[in-house]
Amino acid sequence: MVRTFSLESLYEYQDEDWIVDSIPFVLAWLGTTGRNDARVDYTLDVTLPSDSTSQRHETRITWNIDALQARDKGLNSHVSRLLSGHSIDREHIAENAAYGLSLVAICLLLPGRRVTGMEKGRSPDFLLDGTTPEARRGVEVAGRLTGGFAALKHVHQSKRPALVDRTDLVEVHLSLWCAMPAVAEFHQVKP
């Protein structure tokens, strides 16, 4: 079964501030898959506490450009700037698009949970509701332009040990995205 998620519906589930600036990166990233038909099919490997093993889901991400532009008048020009790439670091597009796509994953896989913060100096990138000073909850994010599941597995293995060992983290998920091929992983690392 293919699950479908429209980018514009992100606004129903998360605060606008987390969405509006990341959408241009998501569209620029999805553009790198060579598709122009307002949808991309992602293969998403998911492990949640309820799963004994990793499950593979087909996820269709769609978007309605008019609906997105209603939220951000400068959307087209931002995407054009990113795609023209004169002064843009391509790796940054991957990283920032992964934030936007992780919001999609949170809405799909952790229904009802809300992003409440962001960390830059330490993991995880997104903080989730329920975080306290001594007990942090969040989602660690990474994006890769190429490499598929093999590249994501490498990221997973490099990030997981430190996240598990951190005593201040009581709940962590890994959200990893690759543009070509369009594959992703979302794993609950802790508890």
Next chain:
Amino acid sequence: MNERDPYLALLTQSGKRKFKATMRLPYGDAESRFDAAVLFHEAADLEDQALSLISEPSAEVRLGAAIERCACLILGLDVFGSISAIHDVERLSADLPMSTANLLRERLDPMVTVLRRDFHELLSKSPILVGAAFRWERIAHKDKLKAREELAHWLERFPGDPIFYLIHSRAAVDARQLDEARRAAMRAYRLQPSNPYCRWVQLLFVADAMGNPDALMSQADALAHLTRTHDDLLREPADALVYLGFMIASFAAFLVAQVNGDATTTYRNWVRWAAEVGCERPGIDPNAPKNVRAVGHLLAVLLDSPETFTTIIESLMNVIESAVDVRQTPSMPNVGRSRTPGNVIRDMTHLFASAAYLNPSLDLAA
């Protein structure tokens, strides 16, 4: 803990700024980098505020907040702010087992390594600025062009460090490029609006904008800034330097209002109030309270006979201009130009901005 919890609310505000800044940086142009730097500085301040709401935070929580603040300043392209924050991280790391501190610092440490490498590289390429300890007034006239080139490299790599804008502003004052000086001062202020030096320099150029409004700051903007500062000072007393700036800007507002035939009572009262309160305040510059008293006395007299001010300013400008190498300053004012409030205020701005004892240089980073 829910979203209405004040700690979490501040964390969310900080996080949103970090997120927006992260999304701005990749565009790569100077404005985007500067906007991102401002957002990261705001986030760093919010991290501090969030920590202050926790009663008796654990060593781990304190280190975590210091790491986050440090990362914001590194990503905010502020080298001296980062260096100070790195010292905090190192000090707080000592309160925890090394393995715990290392785990928390796993993401930060590589960022610190890159920052230190770039910092030392730029230091090695800045013999003139380093030789003068980044104090503009200590640089020989013949070296100033080269020093400005060195400064441009620092601003290119670290456009989020307010100190480089303050030095740039000072350099522009020397070259009589007061519009450029004002632009640089405004950038320093946007990055660190609570810093007394940034507030002082900003107020000086707010005074300038009263008589010389432009696209960057209209007269209405300048008056709004002055009013806001008055309210802030009533709510939270500040460094003596801030009162000095407020007093000068209020006096400029008084001069403009008088020429326009507008009410002057408010500005007259503000000058007197700032002189009275400011000289009792501590100063980041130890001379500041003394300067507030001296300038306060002078302005108190001039409030009653502002035409005397023009004469004094003209005399002082003659002294300053005779000390400046005119070959280096082709934009020197025309002798005998008419004395409008605008150019009287501009000369006043130039006088105060030129005062060596009011220069921040590296003191800001200390």
